[in-house]
Amino acid sequence: MENRPLEYDYTVAKMFMFTTIVLGIVGMLIGVILAFQLAFPEVNTILGQGLAEYTNFSRLRPLHTDAVIFGFTLSGIFATWYYVGQRVLKVSMAESGFLMFIGKLHFWLYLVGVAAVVVTLFMGITTSKEYAEFEWPIDIAIVVVWVLFGISIFGLIGIRREKSLYISIWYYIATFLGIAMLYLFNNMEIPTMLAASPAGESGIGAWYHSVSMYAGTNDALVQWWYGHNAVAFGFTVPIVAMIYYFLPKESGQAIYSYKLSLLSFWGLMFVYLWAGGHHLIYSTVPDWMQTMGSIFSVILILPSWGSAINMLLTMKGEWQQVAASPLIKFMVLGSTFYMFSTLEGPIQAIKSVNAIAHFTDWIVGHVHDGVLGWVGFMIMAALYHMAPRVFKREIYSKSLMATQFWIQTLGVVLYFTSMWIAGITQGMMWRAHDEFGNLAYSFIDTVTVLHPYYTIRGVGGLLYLVGFLMFAYNIYKTMTVGRKVEESELQNASPMGA
Amino acid sequence: MNIAELQAYGYFALTVFMVLVLYGYIYHLYSKKEDADGHDYEEYSNIALRDDVTDTPVSAISDDKEK
Amino acid sequence: MFHWLEKHPFFFAVGVFVSIAFAGLIEIVPNFAQASRPVIGTAPYSTLELAGRHVYIKNSCNACHSQLIRPFKSETDRYGHYSLSGEYAYDRPFLWGSKRTGPDLMRVGNYRTTDWHENHMKEPQSVVPGSIMPAYTWMFKNTADINTAYAEQLTVAQFFAVPYNKEVPMKDGSTKIVKMGESVADANALALEEAKAIAADMKDQDVKDAVANGQIPEIVALIAYMNSLK
Numbered sequence: 001m002e003n004r005p006l007e008y009d010y011t012v013a014k015m016f017m018f019t020t021i022v023l024g025i026v027g028m029l030i031g032v033i034l035a036f037q038l039a040f041p042e043v044n045t046i047l048g049q050g051l052a053e054y055t056n057f058s059r060l061r062p063l064h065t066d067a068v069i070f071g072f073t074l075s076g077i078f079a080t081w082y083y084v085g086q087r088v089l090k091v092s093m094a095e096s097g098f099l100m101f102i103g104k105l106h107f108w109l110y111l112v113g114v115a116a117v118v119v120t121l122f123m124g125i126t127t128s129k130e131y132a133e134f135e136w137p138i139d140i141a142i143v144v145v146w147v148l149f150g151i152s153i154f155g156l157i158g159i160r161r162e163k164s165l166y167i168s169i170w171y172y173i174a175t176f177l178g179i180a181m182l183y184l185f186n187n188m189e190i191p192t193m194l195a196a197s198p199a200g201e202s203g204i205g206a207w208y209h210s211v212s213m214y215a216g217t218n219d220a221l222v223q224w225w226y227g228h229n230a231v232a233f234g235f236t237v238p239i240v241a242m243i244y245y246f247l248p249k250e251s252g253q254a255i256y257s258y259k260l261s262l263l264s265f266w267g268l269m270f271v272y273l274w275a276g277g278h279h280l281i282y283s284t285v286p287d288w289m290q291t292m293g294s295i296f297s298v299i300l301i302l303p304s305w306g307s308a309i310n311m312l313l314t315m316k317g318e319w320q321q322v323a324a325s326p327l328i329k330f331m332v333l334g335s336t337f338y339m340f341s342t343l344e345g346p347i348q349a350i351k352s353v354n355a356i357a358h359f360t361d362w363i364v365g366h367v368h369d370g371v372l373g374w375v376g377f378m379i380m381a382a383l384y385h386m387a388p389r390v391f392k393r394e395i396y397s398k399s400l401m402a403t404q405f406w407i408q409t410l411g412v413v414l415y416f417t418s419m420w421i422a423g424i425t426q427g428m429m430w431r432a433h434d435e436f437g438n439l440a441y442s443f444i445d446t447v448t449v450l451h452p453y454y455t456i457r458g459v460g461g462l463l464y465l466v467g468f469l470m471f472a473y474n475i476y477k478t479m480t481v482g483r484k485v486e487e488s489e490l491q492n493a494s495p496m497g498a
Numbered sequence: 499m500n501i502a503e504l505q506a507y508g509y510f511a512l513t514v515f516m517v518l519v520l521y522g523y524i525y526h527l528y529s530k531k532e533d534a535d536g537h538d539y540e541e542y543s544n545i546a547l548r549d550d551v552t553d554t555p556v557s558a559i560s561d562d563k564e565k
Numbered sequence: 566m567f568h569w570l571e572k573h574p575f576f577f578a579v580g581v582f583v584s585i586a587f588a589g590l591i592e593i594v595p596n597f598a599q600a601s602r603p604v605i606g607t608a609p610y611s612t613l614e615l616a617g618r619h620v621y622i623k624n625s626c627n628a629c630h631s632q633l634i635r636p637f638k639s640e641t642d643r644y645g646h647y648s649l650s651g652e653y654a655y656d657r658p659f660l661w662g663s664k665r666t667g668p669d670l671m672r673v674g675n676y677r678t679t680d681w682h683e684n685h686m687k688e689p690q691s692v693v694p695g696s697i698m699p700a701y702t703w704m705f706k707n708t709a710d711i712n713t714a715y716a717e718q719l720t721v722a723q724f725f726a727v728p729y730n731k732e733v734p735m736k737d738g739s740t741k742i743v744k745m746g747e748s749v750a751d752a753n754a755l756a757l758e759e760a761k762a763i764a765a766d767m768k769d770q771d772v773k774d775a776v777a778n779g780q781i782p783e784i785v786a787l788i789a790y791m792n793s794l795k
Contacts, residue, residue, distance in 0.1 A: 170581075212657040284650035447697060
């Protein structure tokens with residue numbers, strides 16, 4: 001061995017930071033295009049009639065959700081894992097050639113998977129199930145990527161120096177197990193090329209096509225058990241993992257209560273999975289399941305708020321840091337949005353509220369205050385915190401970061417307020433009857449009325465995208481021209497240039 | 499007894515059980531304050547704060563091997 | 566949990582798995598068999614209808630249109646009888662959707678015609694002024710994939726005992742037989758026969774010519790599917 005002190009090795013973390021930013025831009029850009037397509041349908045043919053098939057709302061919509069979930073968020077989860085994992089287990093990836101190899105393989109296979117997803121979704125090859133649109137060959141690739149992630153997690157844990165697993169590690173493990181279970185069960189499908197005709201032909205039609213193992217109501221049940229919990233284990237659990245590490249580290253404050261974190265972790269694990277039924281209220285699934293989904297959604301407030309309050313109380317006595325550091329601002333507003341959307345979700349899961357909210361833009365608003373305000377803010381904060389440590393350079397510009405914060409906050413507020421109004425307006429108009437008991441509005445009335453809100457939403461989304469581009473620029477400048485920093489400056493608060 | 503009735507009883511029993519587990523767990527955490535190894539739970543928060551590769555772990559793996 | 570699990574990763578992972586798998590076990594398993602029986606009047610999709618369903622999926626129509634009528638007066642007034650579980654028995658995948666940017670399509674076959682769909686898909690605003698739906702002109706040019714639809718029919722007949730070439734009961738007491746081809750050529754011939762009936766009601770000359778030449782444009786398959794939704 002050469003005589004050099006042991007250091008954490010962030011090679012793989014850097015690779016995933018890169019995809020987080022690139023896929024974030026792609027996903028959000030498509031989102032903004034979609035938002036303007038709803039406000040101004042001409043945008044559907046923005047690249048001309050010839051390419052209309054590929055720039056059309058319906059073709060782009062799965063690309064938006066998947067780019068943001070499996071591109072931006074998942075990359076962010078991987079990037080932070082390859083950073084936080086080493087640090088709280090006190091073991092460097094440089095110590096294991098095997099784990100380093102797995103980590104790199106994980107990244108490259110992930111990239112191949114992303115490319116395959118983009119191409120197939122543009123071509124319209126999809127199973128139609130939300131956030132599980134991929135056909136079986138890609139599903140298999142995704143399973144392999146996921147197994148590699150698992151090997152990384154448990155491999156690193158296997159060679160750790162710190163016996164006790166830190167809170168974040170619990171949440172990363174839960175992410176791994178949760179998504180593995182959900183993804184496998186929801187994507188059970190039979191490739192149609194296996195079938196043979198009575199005349200003896202086989203391998204008929206498209207080789208990649210498959211048919212779901214479940215039919216109708218059952219399929220819906222499994223899909224929303226997946227869909228709801230993909231949100232749980234993609235947008236909640238791993239993001240909680242991030243904040244439990246990055247907020248204490250950046251602020252230099254220990255978690256307010258470790259015991260509360262234990263309680264809310266196990267609470268969240270037990271309760272979350274039951275709530276999937278709230279996507280199917282007033283559908284044809286059995287009534288008791290709908291009620292159960294509704295009740296457990298309300299119970300879910302407890303463990304969610306347990307984590308969020310723990311975060312906010314961590315700042316107790318140190319609130320001046322929120323004013324002083326834009327990085328802390330991102331995290332504190334992130335956990336506030338987490339509280340906000342974990343309260344909003346259960347409200348929408350109440351049957352009588354759901355009757356109005358379901359199928360409307362209010363749901364879209366709910367998703368986005370969670371995703372833009374909580375997931376997006378937290379991942380950007382994590383990358384901002386990691387950048388000086390990974391590149392050994394000061395964050396390029398604090399004022400740019402602060403400007404970005406306010407632009408994006410305004411964007412999120414415009415987004416969810418307009419979608420609330422749009423959703424409730426449309427929900428109420430659908431059900432309105434006149435004095436003779438006839439429907440008061442035709443469907444198209446309830447669409448044209450939304451035009452101003454769709455426009456405001458588009459502007460909100462655009463502001464968020466602009467902020468994200470500022471973030472990308474800031475990180476790029478940090479990488480290239482930021483002032484070099486010493487290890488001693490990296491203890492807690494991240495060094496930032498003016 | 500049909501399956502629905504069985505489910506209903508099961509559901510009730512489970513609810514009672516879960517409530518007991520939850521409150522028992524909260525009582526345990528806040529009355530004992532220390533885990534089986536004699537560490538105050540709150541000490542583990544420091545894992546995040548003192549996370550340089552050269553920092554001393556809160557409870558090191560190597561402690562086990564010495565025993 | 567008592568900080569023993571938190572130091573033993575393997576048992577910790579087992580603990581987490583048990584906690585999260587529990588809900589699925591209780592909620593999903595018991596009603597699985599019950600929920601998949603077809604109601605009377607529900608027949609499997611024909612080859613052309615299934616190809617149309619693939620066009621529907623390919624273009625993510627389900628991103629904006631639901632196929633689930635909830636049991637409220639306002640919904641039954643607007644779309645027809647509320648949905649029953651058994652009506653979805655042959656839907657793999659289900660297409661309930663999660664957002665109604667456009668209206669529900671569960672029973673669109675009851676109140677829209679081939680002609681209406683043709684005009685609407687070509688230029689939605691000409692039929693519904695103020696509509697924000699984009700035009701789907703490429704469906705008039707692209708050819709529908711009948712072979713894949715046929716492969717899917719074979720698969721569901723083989724693995725899930727979907728009753729093709731068998732009598733299924735209808736609401737009026739009669740029975741109906743949905744035919745599935747004996748071979749790829751046979752399946753294509755059956756689909757073309759159905760396509761001709763639809764093309765006869767259409768105005769687009771290119772589509773008519775294509776069908777006359779044995780080609781089935783996507784729009785014809787899609788309309789066959791739309792008309793089957795009742």
